[in-house]
Amino acid sequence: MNFKSTIGFEVHFELKTKSKIFSPSPVSYGAEANTETNVIDWAMPGVLPFVNKDVYRLGIMVALATHAHILPTTHFDRKNYYYPDSPKAYQITQFFQPLARDGYVEIEVHGKKKRIGIHEMHIEEDAGKNTHGTNGFSYVDLNRQGVPLLEVVSEPEIADPDEGYAYLEKLRKIVQFTGASDVKMEEGSMRVDTNISIRPAGQKELGTKVEMKNLNSFEHVRKSLAYEEKRQAQVLLSGGRVQLSTRRFDEATGKTVLERVKEGDADYRYFPEPDIAPDHISQDWIDEIAKTLPRSAEERYSQYVTDFGLKDYDAKVLLQTKESSDFFDQAVAAGADPQLAANWMNTQVNGYLNDNRVDLSEIKLTPEHLAAMIKLIKDGTISSKIAKKVFAETIANGTDPKKYVEDKGMVQLSDTSVLAPMVKKVVDNNPQSVEDFKNGKDRAIGYLVGQIMKQTRGKANPKVINKLLNEELNKR
Secondary structure (H helix, E strand, O other), X not given: OOEEEEEEEEEEEEOOOOEOOOOOOEOOOOOOOOOOOOOOOOOOOOOOOOOOHHHHHHHHHHHHHOOOEEOOEXXXXXXXXXXXXXXXXXXXXXXXXXXXXEEEEEEEEOOEEEEEEEEEEEEEEOOOEEEEOOOOOEEEEOOOOOOEEEEEEEOOOEOXXXXXXXXXHHHHHHHHHHOOXXXXXXXXXXXXXXXXXXXXXXXXXXXXXXXXXXXXXXXXXXHHHHHHHHHHHHHHHOOOOOOOEEEEEEOOOOEEEEEEEOOOHHHHOOEEOOOOOOXXXXXXXXXXXXXXOOOOHHHHHHHHHHHOOOOHHHHHHHOOOHHHHHHHHHHHHOOOOHHHHHHHHHHHHHHHHHHHOOOHHHOOOOHHHHHHHHHHHHOOOOOHHHHHHHHHHHHHHOOOHHHHHHHOOOOOEOOHHHHHHHHHHHHXXXXXXXXXXXXXXXXXXXXXXXXXXXXXXXXXXXXXXXXXXXXXHHHO
């Protein structure tokens, strides 16, 4: 029997605000436990939440980027449950009147394009975090309590794990390029819950769905979905029935494990949050935010390939992160040749980041430095070999490339009146290379160029040397 899968996603994005959604506590990753909290986060009696307006602004940016309809009036509700890392014993979220509905994301899988609908996106607060020590004690960190989240709920229109992977990649890129979230799964600023059901091919009624929560990588999403497809098929083929439940993915075994039987919405006893009045979002404000929306990855790709002439591969590597794309754009704006800037970004800069496990924001190289160094290469002031030394100094210490080249006397030697005698002497001292050249062995020139570079400590202009060498060798 053949089965058909139906997959949906609930993706949480931490919104990049300076303070929490309902309190003035700051938001930062990695702070000492319980140092970024206040009485609202502790749910002290009598304190009232106050909505951070910037949360709406960032959420609207994502809604606009995903073609969603923004509701003119939105309201918060209480979702009642008890977790030890949530002092209020309920979560403030949006259930009845979310921020936006009816958006979509376009994906491409195996050469075919498909539009995945977004059912809704709503704003809510995050809970704290529990850790369990080996000493038998458990600890609660409330720094995360009240961090604003945007939950994006897809329609159940995804047909297989590959489509699911493509949807998540595209959604992450869209959100990232709005600047609304860091979308760093390793830091928890993007978290994925997924649900999947299968049904016999030809059956219209959907099967019983199984949810998997807090998957921490796209690859785990794909593997867990693939495992569930097989597991649920085996259950049905053996005459059993799939249980409405929540499962987790075990990385070690590659299997999913039952955690609990799933609750329905009624179990959460939603009701409107009485301490927060409904908020009205005007079209004027939406239009104002739309004007500030950064360019999307698609728009940047078109510019890189069409206007700058970059190869598809180079453009896609630059667009892997908004940070990288921004850096490249700023370097080009500072006067860098686009192709050379892309080459340096995708090789030397990325290599440094990977080797040192740092982000672009943590290095001392600036887009202006990169542009200045590329200009020195373009106008012949320094060779590519010297440029690597300049790059190493600049990225390590933030030294201005032009000043470093001048201070170290690294200006490329292009004066033919100086180089010509050196070329003649090298040729005189290497008769075997002359013979090899006459016999058609081009590598002889490479050897002679190397000899001259050695004498000039890498400062000779390779183009000038090659020209002089060819002229000298052809005389022999």
